[in-house]
Amino acid sequence: MSGGFEAKLLLAWRLLAVLVLLAGPLRAQEPVAARVLRAPDVKYEPSDMGVVRAMLRLAKVDKNDVVYDLGCGDGRIAITAVREFGARGVCVDIDPRRTAQAGANAHKAGVAGRIEIRNEDLFQTEIVGASVVMLFLWPDVNMKLRPRLLRELVPGTRVVSHFHDMEDWTPQQVVRIRANNRERNLYLWVIPPR
Numbered sequence: 001m002s003g004g005f006e007a008k009l010l011l012a013w014r015l016l017a018v019l020v021l022l023a024g025p026l027r028a029q030e031p032v033a034a035r036v037l038r039a040p041d042v043k044y045e046p047s048d049m050g051v052v053r054a055m056l057r058l059a060k061v062d063k064n065d066v067v068y069d070l071g072c073g074d075g076r077i078a079i080t081a082v083r084e085f086g087a088r089g090v091c092v093d094i095d096p097r098r099t100a101q102a103g104a105n106a107h108k109a110g111v112a113g114r115i116e117i118r119n120e121d122l123f124q125t126e127i128v129g130a131s132v133v134m135l136f137l138w139p140d141v142n143m144k145l146r147p148r149l150l151r152e153l154v155p156g157t158r159v160v161s162h163f164h165d166m167e168d169w170t171p172q173q174v175v176r177i178r179a180n181n182r183e184r185n186l187y188l189w190v191i192p193p194r
């Protein structure tokens with residue numbers, strides 16, 4: 001082997017070593033928002049804005065409320081609660097694409113300072129701070145969540161569900177609403193005293 005060829009081979013090895021060393025730190029710098037916790041329990045489908053406002057009116061939201069949206073999608077319920085009803089909002093979604101979108105929308109709407117965005121599982125996230133909880137989930141997810149709502153929410157907290165009920169937990173009020181040529185029920189419960 002000639003001396004020139006050996007020198008080139010050595011240089012190639014060194015370059016490869018440098019690339020391998022650089023790859024570690026670059027991987028470690030991936031944004032936190034790219035973490036996927038696990039697959040969502042419910043597919044994303046935004047509530048129509050007419051439905052959003054009807055849900056907030058049904059719960060009689062005002063400036064003293066902290067409105068949680070468990071499975072918040074693009075953040076429209078929490079953002080509207082802040083912008084149009086003067087409340088504070090907490091937006092929880094397991095899908096980082098949704099929380100990124102909700103954060104951007106909150107900034108655009110000028111309400112980012114009054115909304116907390118959490119990329120968390122709704123079965124794990126803290127909910128005790130809520131005075132209103134909004135849900136647009138699936139029937140089995142509502143039923144799985146129900147014991148947590150009854151155990152952890154402060155008595156008097158209002159819970160509103162778009163579309164799905166909670167079986168034998170009788171709602172205090174049901175509102176029928178038409179949006180996008182579809183009839184939908186909205187349900188209101190109030191957490192009873194313990």
Ligand SMILES: C[S@@+](CC[C@H](N)C(=O)[O-])C[C@H]1O[C@@H](n2cnc3c(N)ncnc32)[C@H](O)[C@@H]1O
Binds near residue numbers: 046098122
């Ligand atoms: C039907 S969309 C409702 C979006 C929004 N609340 C609305 O009404 O416009 C349901 C949302 O729940 C989220 N989701 C599903 N399972 C979840 C879980 N275990 N924890 C948190 N979010 C979840 C989905 O990513 C999706 O954005």
